[in-house]
Amino acid sequence: xxxxxxxxxxxxxxxxxxxxxxxxxxxxxxxxxxxxxxxxxxxxxxxxxxxxxxxxxxxxxxxxxxxxxxxxxxxxxxxxxxxxxxxxxxxxxxxxxxxxxxxxxxxxxxxxxxxxxxxxxxxxxxxxxxxxxxxxxxxxxxxxxxxxxxxxxxxxxxxxxxxxxxxxxxxxxxxxxxxxxxxxxxxxxxxxxxxxxxxxxxxxxxxxxxxxxxxxxxxxxxxxxxxxxxxxxxxxxxxxxxxxxxxxxxxxxxxxxxxxxxxxxxxxxxxxxxxxxxxxxxxxxxxxxxxxxxxxxxxxxxx
Amino acid sequence: xxxxxxxxxxxxxxxxxxxxxxxxxxxxxxxxxxxxxxxxxxxxxxxxxxxxxxxxxxxxxxxxxxxxxxxxxxxxxxxxxxxxxxxxxxxxxxxxxxxxxxxxxxxxxxxxxxxxxxxxxxxxxxxxxxxxxxxxxxxxxxxxxxxxxxxxxxxxxxxxxxxxxxxxxxxxxxxxxxxxxxxxxxxxxxxxxxxxxxxxxxxxxxxxxxxxxxxxxxxxxxxxxxxxxxxxxxxxxxxxxxxxxxxxxxxxxxx
Numbered sequence: 001x002x003x004x005x006x007x008x009x010x011x012x013x014x015x016x017x018x019x020x021x022x023x024x025x026x027x028x029x030x031x032x033x034x035x036x037x038x039x040x041x042x043x044x045x046x047x048x049x050x051x052x053x054x055x056x057x058x059x060x061x062x063x064x065x066x067x068x069x070x071x072x073x074x075x076x077x078x079x080x081x082x083x084x085x086x087x088x089x090x091x092x093x094x095x096x097x098x099x100x101x102x103x104x105x106x107x108x109x110x111x112x113x114x115x116x117x118x119x120x121x122x123x124x125x126x127x128x129x130x131x132x133x134x135x136x137x138x139x140x141x142x143x144x145x146x147x148x149x150x151x152x153x154x155x156x157x158x159x160x161x162x163x164x165x166x167x168x169x170x171x172x173x174x175x176x177x178x179x180x181x182x183x184x185x186x187x188x189x190x191x192x193x194x195x196x197x198x199x200x201x202x203x204x205x206x207x208x209x210x211x212x213x214x215x216x217x218x219x220x221x222x223x224x225x226x227x228x229x230x231x232x233x234x235x236x237x238x239x240x241x242x243x244x245x246x247x248x249x250x251x252x253x254x255x256x257x258x259x260x261x262x263x264x265x266x267x268x269x270x271x272x273x274x275x276x277x278x279x280x281x282x283x284x285x286x287x288x289x290x291x292x293x294x295x296x297x298x299x300x301x302x303x
Numbered sequence: 304x305x306x307x308x309x310x311x312x313x314x315x316x317x318x319x320x321x322x323x324x325x326x327x328x329x330x331x332x333x334x335x336x337x338x339x340x341x342x343x344x345x346x347x348x349x350x351x352x353x354x355x356x357x358x359x360x361x362x363x364x365x366x367x368x369x370x371x372x373x374x375x376x377x378x379x380x381x382x383x384x385x386x387x388x389x390x391x392x393x394x395x396x397x398x399x400x401x402x403x404x405x406x407x408x409x410x411x412x413x414x415x416x417x418x419x420x421x422x423x424x425x426x427x428x429x430x431x432x433x434x435x436x437x438x439x440x441x442x443x444x445x446x447x448x449x450x451x452x453x454x455x456x457x458x459x460x461x462x463x464x465x466x467x468x469x470x471x472x473x474x475x476x477x478x479x480x481x482x483x484x485x486x487x488x489x490x491x492x493x494x495x496x497x498x499x500x501x502x503x504x505x506x507x508x509x510x511x512x513x514x515x516x517x518x519x520x521x522x523x524x525x526x527x528x529x530x531x532x533x534x535x536x537x538x539x540x541x542x543x544x545x546x547x548x549x550x551x552x553x554x555x556x557x558x
Contacts, residue, residue: 148418155417156403156410156432163393163404170391173353175379175408175472184414 006133014135016247021138022200023243027223027235028145029192034221035230036158037185038165039089040097042217043104044193049212050107051077051194052201053117056125059202066130066137070198077194078187085186089179092168104217111209122208125201138199145192149232152188161185162230226267228277237276304367306331306507307383307476311361312351312371321347323531324361329476334498334508336518338542339528340551345511346388348528349478353385354378366475380408384469385478388511390461394454398445398464401453402436405471409435439470442504443497459490463497470501477501479510483517495521519543527551 006014030044055073058064064072088099111117130137152158160181163171172178201207219242227238245263249256267275305328312325322344329335337345350356352363354375363371370378379385384405393401410432416425440446443463448456456464462482469477482498483491491514498521502508512518518525518539525542527535529551535542542548 151420152414152417155412155420156407156429157413157417159400159404160407162396162400163407166393166395167391169355169375170387170393171404172375173355173379173385173387174405174468175376176404177374177376188414 002136003133006135009135016244018135018138018203019247020240020243021135021142022196022203023223023239024142024236025138025145025192025196025199026220027227027239028149028232029189029196030220031149031189031224031230031232031235032152032161032192033185033189035224035235036153036165037161037182039092039182039186040094041100041186041189042097042214042221043100043102043107044189044220045212045214045216046100046104046107047077047081047190047193048197048200048216049111049209050080050190051197052207052212053111053123053197053209054194055198056123056201056207057116059125059128060123063128066128066202069128069202070137070141070195073198074191074195077197078191081190082183082187085183089182089186101214101217104212104214108209108213117209120208120210122206122211123201124206125204127202127205134199134203138203141195141199145195146232146236149235153230153232157181157184165230222264224274226264226274228274228279231274231276231279233279234274234276238274305329306366307352307509308364309348309352309361310364312348312358312363313360314347314351314356315359321531322351322358325528325531325533327526327533327536329507329509330524331475331507332502332505333523334502334510334521336522336525337509337511337528338513338515338518338525343528344531345528346480347531349385349480349511352378352478353383379472382472382475383478384472384474384476386462386465386469386480386482388480388484390458390465392453392461392464392468394452396453397450398440398453398456399433399436399449401464402439402467402471403432405439405468406432406435408472435473436471439467440464442470442501443467444493459486459494462486463494466497466501470506474506476507476509479508479512481511481513483512483514491517 026048030041033039033041051073054076055069058069058072084103088096091099112120117123127134160171160176163174163176164178164181168178223238223242224235226242227234227236245260246256249259252259307329309325309327312322313320314322325348337348339345347356351358354370354373357372362369365381365383370381393404410428412425412428419425437446437449440449443466445460445463445467448460453461453464466479466482483494486494495517498508522539524537525539526533527542527548534547534551535545
């Protein structure tokens with residue numbers, strides 16, 4: 001039934017939708033380390049690459065079930081990120097950004113030279129047998145990633161990350177182990193990037209290390225900056241617009257990248273916090289429902 | 304046994320000896336004030352105690368354990384809460400979230416807790432932290448501002464919010480770095496009562512402050528620092544008439 005539903009959708013539209021879905025997963029991942037924890041990563045394409053090649057190799061060499069491949073690609077990428085993160089997350093700001101940039105280049109060059117990744121020829125990825133059609137799997141992962149991101153943001157863990165983003169000295173004086181939380185945040189972020197990469201590779205059917213260059217990292221960053229750093233709806237929104245824009249602007253042929261660039265410039269001038277930056281949706285809903293104001297009366301009760 | 308003990312604590316920044324062989328004991332349950340001219344090293348002593356700096360020489364012990372050189376998050380976790388001279392709130396977050404971050408060490412659930420938010424154990428902990436946060440806010444009379452952004456509070460309110468955030472650690476020792484700075488006389492009076500209440504609730508208070516009226520009205524004991532050296536230590540009336548103190552503040556020949 002699901003297969004029929006998926007088949008009934010125009011394939012071109014379906015491809016755009018899946019691209020949007022993968023974009024959302026990647027953006028939500030980057031949002032955790034850059035949006036929530038405030039650590040600028042310019043090398044997230046490398047994690048996408050690690051996930052894509054891990055996933056492809058698991059399918060080609062081991063023929064694992066797809067859901068297991070997805071989970072393993074994410075987990076292995078998270079381990080790689082934790083190992084890389086431990087030394088480099090002591091740096092902050094520009095230094096960290098340059099460091100992640102360097103790491104991404106190293107990953108690209110290594111994958112371009114390894115036999116197992118088929119060097120510069122890249123890998124053809126067969127679609128593994130799976131119970132559900134690909135677009136539905138992407139949809140499920142997107143939903144799970146949104147829920148996980150929202151949960152993280154409203155938790156003790158997420159509060160610690162945001163404290164680190166806003167003031168490291170104050171955060172540490174509140175008993176927050178900064179180094180540990182940064183590494184954990186980096187790993188979670190890379191987990192999603194790895195899953196995004198794995199889905200990307202299997203959906204496209206072909207991956208090449210050069211696909212995961214600097215521009216890919218910048219794409220992801222543009223998505224969360226456009227939507228509003230640290231905002232889950234913002235990341236979803238930004239990823240949707242930027243993943244779809246190149247397609248919808250296709251009628252402008254060679255001018256489309258120009259318009260795309262101009263859109264970004266105008267947005268940053270008129271709405272520097274991103275489209276949904278600073279909008280607290282939970283708060284809005286709760287206020288509408290009248291849940292929050294009664295807490296404000298606590299003062300009178302306390303006296 | 305003293306709650307906090309500085310034993311010949313010294314820190315040098317290059318050629319500058321910011322704190323020089325300071326011996327100081329903070330007794331459990333007292334309000335101790337540290338005063339001294341600008342640049343005397345008062346905030347540096349706070350930074351030494353909270354682990355932002357490690358002492359070059361000497362030892363700092365808290366509850367009988369040596370804490371010198373430990374990282375700030377460990378020291379905070381062992382029960383020392385602090386405020387900052389230049390307010391360091393998480394200004395783009397709500398008042399409540401600021402205090403919830405302060406309550407960090409009172410919880411245990413991490414990433415797994417975030418993802419399994421619906422588990423009863425996690426929800427119980429969140430509820431407990433929320434209750435603690437509201438309790439701390441009501442102690443400084445800010446519970447009614449819980450959902451405002453910290454940056455929208457007045458200067459005096461921000462100082463009080465810092466105290467609430469530090470209280471959420473449920474500290475044995477509370478370090479207040481110029482809590483009354485920038486407050487009007489009325490706000491200072493309210494603050495004085497609040498700090499006294501905090502002490503009544505069993506928290507030892509160690510503060511740095513410039514406002515003499517405030518210090519005299521609040522402290523059980525006063526220590527005076529000048530050029531990184533402790534020059535006096537005693538009850539308020541003793542310190543007030545101490546020639547070395549008057550000289551440090553007003554210059555030689557002033558008395």
